[in-house]
Amino acid sequence: MKRLITAVLAICLLVPAAVFAGGSKEGTGAQDGMIQIEFWHTMSGVNGGAIDKLAENFNSTIGREKGIIVKSVFQGNDNSEKLKTLAQAGDFRNFPDIAQIAGAGIPSAITYEQLVPVQSMFEKGGSTLTRDEIEPNMLRAYTYRNQLVGMPVSCSAILLFYNQDMFRSVGLDPNRPPATIADMAQAISKLMIKKGSTVDRYGLNVAVRRYQLSNFIGGQGTGNYFGDNEGGRTAPMTRVTFGDDGTLMAFLNEWEKVINTGGYKPVEDNINEEFALELFGMAIMSTARIGIVTNLVQDNFKWAVAPLPKVKATDTGGISVGGSCVVMFDPAKDSSRVNAAWEFVQYLASPDAQFQFHKDTGYIPVNRKVYELPGVDQWFAANPSYKVAVDAIHASNPIVQEPFDIINWEIDSVIREHMLNFATGKETKQQCHDAIVRECNEKLAAYHRANS
Structure with missing residues (x-):
């Protein structure tokens, strides 16, 4: 027994203290x-x-x-x-x-x-x-x-992912992705496949939520804010401003064209896998998905990414940092x-x-x-999709950002619910607009009352 204790003590003396302090x-x-x-x-x-x-x-x-x-x-x-x-x-x-x-x-x-x-x-x-x-x-x-x-x-950056082979098969130029939402709606009409009232292949998949909407709002003009106090960056954000300045309605006017095609899927189920299975021709996702999509698609078809389509062709604001x-x-x-x-x-x-x-x-x-x-130029030459994301950020106005809206999860829930209702015909464009503005402002006001 004494020999055992002596051996244990000897081992303890040899083990670095960091092993015991590691946790x-x-x-x-x-x-x-x-x-x-x-x-x-x-x-x-x-x-x-x-x-x-x-x-x-x-x-x-x-x-x-x-x-x-x-x-x-x-x-x-x-x-x-x-x-x-x-x-x-x-x-x-x-x-x-x-x-x-x-x-x-x-x-x-x-x-x-x-x-x-x-x-x-x-x-x-x-x-x-x-x-x-x-x-x-x-x-x-x-x-x-x-x-x-x-x-x-x-x-990260928000991008348009599109199936170049699918574009080519329906007569769209695989090297000229949609530059505006209106262009995207036209592409959807060509990409979708319907049998009666059933859609076998959609043109576009994206759920418009807070992140997506903040980019479509922020990119308008030369750059725009989501809410007051520069979207919550100079002081706490107390209200959304996209209802007052017309940017939400400007977006909805264009997005209505996407909905009216009948080939738009407004719910994201397994967007990465479904894009790889060619269940739709386009998707709006983060640059962080590029590696995942690359692994899923492999050599099954050619695809690429492009800058997020603009609300209007004259917009120069760009996209926000994700x-x-x-x-x-x-x-x-x-x-x-x-x-x-x-x-x-x-x-x-x-x-x-x-x-x-x-x-x-x-x-x-x-x-x-x-x-x-060293090696950076060669890397981007071999991986052009990543360079699209870099160039998109470099071309964007730094004021275009996701808002510091404090209750972001609640704002996201409001936008997701009403954009889905608009896409599925449960709300009109005006009802969707008014509900998003009203409910976002109500929730922000309630937060500030409770945390004054």
Whole structure:
């Protein structure tokens, strides 16, 4: 027995302290000086593997050099709700050091005392990354009241996916995708196949929700806002403005042409798989779907992506930045942890990390220096779909963004319900318009009354 105890003690002395401290939320492995940073992300599957790979690369390079270990943790699809739940319980010590959140989560994040705005880290000086390296549209996406709150990391763009072989078979030019909604309606009429009243093949599949509508509203003219206070970026958004300025009705007038074709599917079931099965000729999806669709389609047919069709041919606003950023917190009131987290955040937005993440996932690089890296031109030449997304963002006005509408899930529900009712004939165009404007404003007013 004595020999067994002696052997166990000898093994314990040989095992690094980090092994025992590895699961600790508090962070410092006292015996080896390592600082552990907890990073909550929202990515699964291929994208989750890509984000975990970045954490592993950091740990084996910069982290090893500077004594930092990043623990990458998948927390489901909505970190903002998890953070909100912890905050409501007053459990701020269990906040992560870094969390990946969508732009819609920024209005909640700024209310937490533990938040460390990314801008404050830039202002301290001594950073390896500069603000000027980050794409202007992406900086704007996560800026509130002129303060950069989160670091852009996984940014996407909304695009039109279309089946080039199908276009060719019905007499449409496979290299000239629809430029406007009216053009898209004409293409739908040619692409759809009907047997009596049954649609065997649709021309287009997309469910118009908050994300899609914010792009169609924002892209009008030279650029437009979804709601007051610049869509919630200069102060909390209190009401939608697309009813007052006419942009919602302008969109609905054009979208009615899509509905009237009879070849539009307004509900998304398995949009990736159905596009691959050629159940419709066009779909409106995020650039983050390019890799998924590529794997599903393989060599079965030729397809491509194009910029989102405009409401009017003269519109130049472009599209908004989709995807997410990372925000930093100081749950332990420990400046060494904050500085260690900042090292990882800078790495995530660095040119090399962003190029690798882009190749692995299809998300658009947030760092402008990516385009100076060796092999980039060859990559985009071999993967032209990704370049379409990059060019679309570069051609867009930075003011065109998803709104900071605080109750984004409720706004999304309102838009989804009434756009579906319009598409299925349950509501007229005017009824759809008035209901969206009224209910969005009612819900925003109710929120502000309850949280004054």
